[in-house]
Amino acid sequence: MFEKILVANRGEIALRVMRGCKELGIPTVAVHSEADVEALHVKFADEAVCIGPAPASESYLNTQALLSACEVTGADALHPGYGFLAESADFSEMCDAHEITFIGPSAEMIRRMGDKARARNLMSESGVPIIPGSEAIRDDDSAVGLGDDIGYPLMVKASAGGGGKGMRIVRAREELRENIRIARSEAEAAFGNGELYMEKLLERPRHIEFQILGDQHGTVVHLGERDCSIQRRHQKLIEESPSPAVTPDLRARMGAAAVRGAKQIGYTGAGTIEFLLDDTGHFYFMEMNTRIQVEHPVTELVTGADLIKEQIRAAAGEPLSITQEHLGLRGHAIECRINAEDPDRDFAPSPGDVTEFYAPGGPGIRVDTHVYGGYFIPPYYDSMIAKLLAHGNSREEAISRMRRALDEFVIAGVKTTLPFHAAMMRHEGFLSGRFDTGTVERMQSAA
Numbered sequence: 001m002f003e004k005i006l007v008a009n010r011g012e013i014a015l016r017v018m019r020g021c022k023e024l025g026i027p028t029v030a031v032h033s034e035a036d037v038e039a040l041h042v043k044f045a046d047e048a049v050c051i052g053p054a055p056a057s058e059s060y061l062n063t064q065a066l067l068s069a070c071e072v073t074g075a076d077a078l079h080p081g082y083g084f085l086a087e088s089a090d091f092s093e094m095c096d097a098h099e100i101t102f103i104g105p106s107a108e109m110i111r112r113m114g115d116k117a118r119a120r121n122l123m124s125e126s127g128v129p130i131i132p133g134s135e136a137i138r139d140d141d142s143a144v145g146l147g148d149d150i151g152y153p154l155m156v157k158a159s160a161g162g163g164g165k166g167m168r169i170v171r172a173r174e175e176l177r178e179n180i181r182i183a184r185s186e187a188e189a190a191f192g193n194g195e196l197y198m199e200k201l202l203e204r205p206r207h208i209e210f211q212i213l214g215d216q217h218g219t220v221v222h223l224g225e226r227d228c229s230i231q232r233r234h235q236k237l238i239e240e241s242p243s244p245a246v247t248p249d250l251r252a253r254m255g256a257a258a259v260r261g262a263k264q265i266g267y268t269g270a271g272t273i274e275f276l277l278d279d280t281g282h283f284y285f286m287e288m289n290t291r292i293q294v295e296h297p298v299t300e301l302v303t304g305a306d307l308i309k310e311q312i313r314a315a316a317g318e319p320l321s322i323t324q325e326h327l328g329l330r331g332h333a334i335e336c337r338i339n340a341e342d343p344d345r346d347f348a349p350s351p352g353d354v355t356e357f358y359a360p361g362g363p364g365i366r367v368d369t370h371v372y373g374g375y376f377i378p379p380y381y382d383s384m385i386a387k388l389l390a391h392g393n394s395r396e397e398a399i400s401r402m403r404r405a406l407d408e409f410v411i412a413g414v415k416t417t418l419p420f421h422a423a424m425m426r427h428e429g430f431l432s433g434r435f436d437t438g439t440v441e442r443m444q445s446a447a
Contacts, residue, residue: 001316002026002077002101006070007041009081010060011370012387013292014041017079020308029073031066033059035378040370047073054380060084063091070100077101077315083382086291087114087162103315105269105290112265113288117159117197123273123285126264128257131276131284133199140177143198147176150200156180158187159195162287164234166190169201202284204436206245206277207231209289210258211299213307213322214267215314221324222255223303226295228274230424232347232440237417238424239295240334241302244395244433245277254283259324261285270296270311294337294387297368301333301391331391332398336406336424338369338386340377342415351379355413360405364391364398377414385416395433399425 005021006029007014018028018041030045035054042048049069052059059065061084070078078100080086092107104110113119117136124130134146136159147154147170156179158166166187168179180196188194207228214220227243228236242251258273270292275283296307305322314320341347357373369386371377377385388405392398406422427443429435 001318002312004029004046004073004075005077005079005103005312006031006066006073006075007045007079007081008060008066009079009084009086010036010039010041010381011384012368013081013083013294014039015044015370016368017081017308018044020306020312021079023306024309024312026312029069029075031060031069033380035380038375040372049073054378056084056380060381063094066091067094067098067100070098075100077103077312079103079312080291082291082294087289089114101315103269103311105267105271109265109267110290113271113290115159116157116161116287117195119288120197120285122265123261123288126261128261128273128285129283131199131202131286134197137180137196137198140180143180144173144176146198147173150198153201153203155199155201156183156196157199158183158191158193159197160191160193161187162289166196167234202276202278204279204438205229206243206435207236207274207286207437208243208246208254208277208283209272209274209293210255211293211296211307212258212262212267212271212273213310213314213320214262214269214271215320216268216317217319218263218266219320220259220262220267221320221322221327222258223299223305223307223327224329225251225254226272226298228295229435229437230430230440231437232444234437236295236337237440238334238336238421238430239298240332240395240398241298242329242332250281250283257283257285261288269314270307294384295335297366297387297389298333298335301366301389302329302331303327304330331393332395333389333391334395334398334402336388336402336421337384337417338388338409338411338421339383339417340385340414341383341417343417343420344415347417349379349383350415351377351383352414353377354411356410357412358408358410359386360388360408362401362404362408364401365389365405366391371411385411388421399431 051065089111230238390402
């Protein structure tokens, strides 16, 4: 096992990783920017190192500063959390070169699955269903022919993409060239890679992801699905497990496909294989995330597994402590992402001083947050400030507990998405379980 782990992140995920380390008896090192000197992850770590000014490009994305922090503290492993450098193959290679264990899959695995077009091909070779689509687009003229073969509507997507960037819906042949130009520009700006491919657009699909874990001994398990369909601009807002749309038979088939795909590529560590599910029950591989997800606590609540500790054990060469035969879903869990955003201003960021903070509790409630009364929410980073989770014996009980918890949650001084989530917990489409990835946009249009 590792002697000391440096947590190369901030906020609630840094705290979450540190909690797992503490339970395993592993000392931790926090890193922070000048803006985060009063952050909780800095206070709760065994050691802390300032790695630069407030902008992420000069601190949390500063690879040399992170490696130097490992060297001066003697950390022999690094946990990247999510975001920032969690899916950077180059950084993973740099850690290996400095004999620091990167707690995640290999650089080659990150690279292979980070290329969305290549990942599609790898999953298809494993027998995992994929959406009809194209190889990488070579030029605009060939794209027109490919578009005709796939059929409209279709989606132009960045090969190196994620988070909804470099994605454009094309509903007619005459719209294709302009949308390719826009998507390529977005992809180059966001990822430094303008390569694109195309997929058939599924109208009103569900976004279903399967949590997987793999160890260095060839074992891969899935821990059931999370329904991530409640999203805005391809950014998830609410996640739940199990999905109201997935039957036990469908879960078995989707889970088997996820495990088959992960085994085929020799995956180790925590990851998610993400599918789109149409209204006829057909599912298609969309992408793989080679890291821990924001919404991993949903799976922890319904399985009892500790995904962070399993990640660490796998990276240390230990076998998984759980088996597929003994995994099952217990009850129902829902997560609401609480962001410092103003829902009345198209979810514009709302940084500032938190003048009052009270987190809810009681049966079935979990709050993962780094915020406290008097904390200043800086404008430099992601706007998520808390993850509120409710677990119950049934979906109805989980929703009832979430309503109560949202009513109890007090965050003053900044605008938050608490009112949005309170409204969603009473929305007929959500209550009935009949929703899809376009539900939030339709709600906003109708308002």
